[in-house]
Amino acid sequence: MPSAYEAWSPERGAEIIAAHRQLEGPTIVILHAVQDAFGYVPEPVIPMIAEALNLSRAEVHGVFTFYHDFRHEPAGRHVLKLCRAEACQAAGGDALAAHAEKKLGIPLGNTTADGRVTLEPIYCLGLCATAPSAMLDGKLVGRLDTKRIDALVSEAQR
């Protein structure tokens, strides 16, 4: 759960880097571990990773910004991801996404003003025969309809 994230500290950052730096090609593994710990990738960790792996800051920054998963700032307390790919579109996903946007008052890719809910698109959860699908804080939900979206939104707003 998002509330379980640690507050950023350079000491913990250094520990996480040290735990993975001996791997082959460790940059993305480290970025994942950092985000798992803090909920996002704090800016000060970038030069630390660069130094540890003998890379330039630009290289690490380039990797960080290339991948959709890595966050520049903490997400809302709950993250609701709606699949927006073709199989879910075919099963009525467009209308459901519009419904969720209206219900939360934010477009996809944004966080509510109270910081409770981040609504994001995701391109395929591999639940294409139980579409449309979504993920709320890591929990998968298939066969979505308006009622289930409403339940998910209320759960996220709590």
Place this chain on the structure above:
Amino acid sequence: MTLRLYVPRDAAAVSVGADEVADAFEAVAAERNIAVEIIRTGSRGLLWLEPMIEVATAEGRVAFGPVTEADVESILAAAASNGAHPLRLGVTDEIPWLKRQTRLTFVRCGVIDPRSVEDYRAHDGYKGLERAVTLGSDGILADVKTSGLRGRGGAGFPTAIKWTTVAQTQADQKYIVCNADEGDSGTFADRMIMEGDPFVVIEGMTIAGIAVGATRGYIYIRSEYPHAVEAMNAAIVAARKAGYLGKSVAGSKFAFDMEVRVGAGAYVCGEETSLLESLEGRRGLVRAKPPLPAHHGLFGKPTVINNVLSFAAIPFILNNGAQAYADFGMGRSRGTMPIQLAGNIKYGGLFEVAFGITLGELIDDIGGGTFTDRPVRAVQVGGPLGAYFPRALFDTPFEYESFAARDGLIGHGGIVVFDDTVDMSKQARFAMEFCAIESCGKCTPCRIGSTRGVETIDKIRAGNKTAANIAVLEDLCQTMKFGSLCALGGFTPYPVMSALKNFPDDFGAAPRLQAAE
């Protein structure tokens, strides 16, 4: 007597309540003092029936589905007396949808406990490896060649050629890389096999390692698949403990070990060279080929990179015989393909069958048409980069060459069904938009072309100089198709052009495009 129950832990089953159903069985059984053993399996692939649970009986496993928590009590009563129940589907292996399939790769999926090496072995697991160890490199390569196996990721490149190239290349270190970055919408076979029978993937990769002389493997799984990551990690630990990974694989002179790496939400990393860049810890920029990964792959070393389903086909080939595999299929497409029926379809799921079945049989007969009960208007075959086919092309046999001959591709075997409410110009726009979002940015036709494509389709949809803008779009698609470095930019024209050609009305165009081809 203990009642044995099988409840899937497959992500699709979990997404519609399988965990809650498993908990309910446990709770109700405890309350009623019924001794039960609950085994969490993968999914059998009849996804419209999920959560589908099974009960062990004297006649075999009997299925019930789709089950909700409210049904648990009555199912337990029916199971205890072997009596009737409205959700009772009969003996699982006799369900026609399953019986019509030819399950070679998915034979254990949904059947065994994916966390148990013993269960895997009890169902013919690791027999392929045991034979491979005695055959050695040349023997394995000969078998893979005879099987006619082609890469199941989409490109359909002969697996034996790839492996032989790596085997013949000298290096101090070689790698086996499994591409589990299954990003195509409408596909979930990789996910299902990783969750339902992870050892078959490990076994396939291990055999590849012995064949080419590689001692290290990576399986790159997309981050959108946390359940598959967990299942593969658990299976790797179990395989290592049982002596199937490590310094002496199954007591042989061969060493092989592997680990999971998790992607970070970039579709383009499903492209093999982009995946290798990502594994090395860099931006997932596509590499120009040559050099081929077989010569100059991961960390510059000779590398076999194959899709999950390619590796998962290997143990059957080694254990049951390459010819037994090659006997299935048609033309140059040998063996079986795990086909995924998805989107707006009544009976969606995983249908493994020999190549050659027609698209129409798959959609109408097996899939049962749409769940909205409206006519099927279009199907997209092969993911976001696959063509949209109208009903007029439903006689196309499902195999590589037949689809290519009709300007389509089978890709990774996903079929997404749309009913008659679909707006094909919107789908064409989405194809360009998706390409723009996911482009790695290295080559111009893909990076810029996709954005220009969105703008041009917007103009067409607004009725702004329709004919002239359609000409621009066709020209742009040609540029992307022939000028892009990889399949992302190169194949995005497939959905766009097929939508335009097969559904011209949705673009406000007269059907003159057939002539333009």
